[in-house]
Amino acid sequence: EAALQLATQQGPHMLVKYATLHGAYLLQQDQYVQAAAVFARHGTSTQPPNLQMYRRIAKEILSRGTESQTQGAGGAEPGAPPLPSLRAMLHKVVLCMRQGGDEGHGEFERLLWIAHLTAAQAVAAERxxxxxxxxxxxxxxxxxxxxxxxxxxxxxxxxxxxxxxxxxxxxxxxxxxxxxxxxxxxxxxxxxxxxxxxxxxxxxxxxxxxxxxxxxxxxxxxxxxxxxxxxxxxxxxxxxxxxxxxxxxxxxxxxxxxxxxxxxxxxxxxxxxxxxxxxxxxxxxx
Known part of the structure; x- marks a missing residue:
């Protein structure tokens, strides 16, 4: 986090670079929700290795539903609830891809929509x-x-x-x-x-x-x-x-x-x- 705060002062490019490194580390620890929160907060990239990370995060979190805590290899994953972090990350991915003219944004729009549907089920249940x-x-x-x-x-x-x-x-x-x-x-x-x-x-x-x-x-x-x-x-x-x-x-x-x-x-x-x-x-x- 200290490195990310420092990178903030060096501009968006460096911030995304350090967010990617931190996110990759979290994925190695099966901390998918925390990784999504990092990318949602600090930004995303359209580079193929990054997109593969976002894809993996989305499918892991979607496979686990709407639980307030997501299970990783080491047990319950603490921190932000899964769906808001995932949806915020995917929203940034889609915007980034659209702005860059990347034609592959359809896949991530689909994942974002599935996450929205899942969240909507919770809203419907509450109502x-x-x-x-x-x-x-x-x-x-x-x-x-x-x-x-x-x-x-x-x-x-x-x-x-x-x-x-x-x-x-x-x-x-x-x-x-x-x-x-x-x-x-x-x-x-x-x-x-x-x-x-x-x-x-x-x-x-x-x-x-x-x-x-x-x-x-x-x-x-x-x-x-x-x-x-x-x-x-x-x-x-x-x-x-x-x-x-x-x-x-x-x-x-x-x-x-x-x-x-x-x-x-x-x-x-x-x-x-x-x-x-x-x-x-x-x-x-x-």
Whole structure:
């Protein structure tokens, strides 16, 4: 930190140089949140090695959700909460790349949007906005290559379950998929290639994604999901089928909200509640 303070007096170029050295050291210690905080505070670069560091930080933090403390190799990682640090870092990366005319900014815009969606889920939960929570959780299913698939399907399934009624049909599909993933994780499968994708044909939900190395839930919680899925399978009013029109509407609405929040303007065609929630989440780092 002393070196970073000294570098501040030597101009932005030297500050980013020392921030990069300090960030690289923190990555070696698996201190991803602290590294994100360093880059968020002191600046970023568009050099390929730097971008690789930012990419790694983003994927590590996104894989761990919204916990206030992130687990590293040495246990709980102290310091700033993960999402604000990550989003502030990614915001600087995107601005830096745009200003430099770097065409690769789309990848980091995507990571930033995923982080915003994750933060928006927390805002929706705080507001008790059940419908928005469901829409955000389902929207996250397009990003299975960046977030843990078991967590994404579990959260989408439980959000649909909370809605009840016709939402149970999609909840059934998502939670059944969650259980398939947990079984593959138990078998140490590294990839989704062994899973049956018939329920997700003709949707934007990816077939091809990595599987997590560890379970999102403990055995007792997984057993509760198994019991609920079994209960749904015996309910004549519940079908294991996705509502493709609703799914398409959720994804389209998320795109409208993303464009409005990231580019400025109103989210024409999106619900005011959802737009307000995502806008509040994005505004946390603006």
């Amino acid at each position: 008790g906005a059940a419908d928005a929570s469901k829409r955000l959780a389902v929207a996250m299913l397009r990003y299975l290559r960046e977030v843990p698939a078991d967590r994404a399907f579990y959260e989408a399934g439980m959000a649909c379950k909370a809605q009840g009624g016709e939402g149970l049909n999609m909840g059934f599909v998502f939670l059944n998929r969650y259980l398939d993933i947990t079984e593959a994780v138990e078998e140490h499968e590294p990839h989704s290639t062994s899973l049956d994708n018939s329920d997700f044909a003709n949707t934007e939900i990816p077939f091809d994604f990595p599987l997590p190395e560890q379970q999102f839930l403990g055995e007792a919680e997984r057993e509760k999901v198994r019991d609920f899925v079994l209960e749904l399978s015996m309910n004549a009013n519940v079908q294991q089928a996705l509502n493709h029109d609703e799914l398409h509407a959720i994804f389209s609405e998320a795109d409208v909200v993303r464009d409005a929040c990231m580019r400025g303007g109103r989210a024409a065609g999106a619900s005011d509640e959802l737009f307000s929630i995502v806008q509040a989440a994005v505004g946390q780092i603006s």
